[in-house]
Amino acid sequence: MEEIISSGAVPPIPASGHTVFQPAPPPILQYSPFASRLFAYFIDNCIVSAAILFLMVISFSTVDFFSGAGDVWPLFWLAFWFYNIVFIGYFTLSQGLSGQTFGKYLLGIQVVMADGAPISIGRALARTIGYYISGLFLYAGFIISLFDKRRQTFHDKIAGTVVVEKN
Numbered sequence: 001m002e003e004i005i006s007s008g009a010v011p012p013i014p015a016s017g018h019t020v021f022q023p024a025p026p027p028i029l030q031y032s033p034f035a036s037r038l039f040a041y042f043i044d045n046c047i048v049s050a051a052i053l054f055l056m057v058i059s060f061s062t063v064d065f066f067s068g069a070g071d072v073w074p075l076f077w078l079a080f081w082f083y084n085i086v087f088i089g090y091f092t093l094s095q096g097l098s099g100q101t102f103g104k105y106l107l108g109i110q111v112v113m114a115d116g117a118p119i120s121i122g123r124a125l126a127r128t129i130g131y132y133i134s135g136l137f138l139y140a141g142f143i144i145s146l147f148d149k150r151r152q153t154f155h156d157k158i159a160g161t162v163v164v165e166k167n
Helices: 002-006 034-060 073-098 102-107 121-147 154-159
Strands: 109-113 161-165
Touching (some): 034 109, 034 121, 073 102, 102 109, 109 121, 121 154
């Protein structure tokens, strides 16, 4: 018997009727409603937008818009790239490290893998890039969660994740 256990094989169930420990069943996931996800996304976008607004005010304070002397397009592109870098960084790092952004934390929801396991930084990055794809065609990638049994958006399907109520 010791030989079987040390080899890593599972010992046979004893006929004596003693209890044998079995692995716990997978967790039952309670999928987050669309409204909670939408409100969390709104809160998170306000945070990202506030950070970008602060950077833009500092950047634009050096340009005299009314004299016609400065070209505004380079600053527009700078703001565009700032926004996207901050957006991708915020969502990827917060979801990849804790499964939650600040908005999700406030609403008690989190991102996990479809089997309930924690999300990795790589999956969080795929999910964040997927936000852009979900927003194409009138946000259809977000709206599909209303008709999905696991309430997955398109970016959830890309990353293999779900958003659940945090226990």
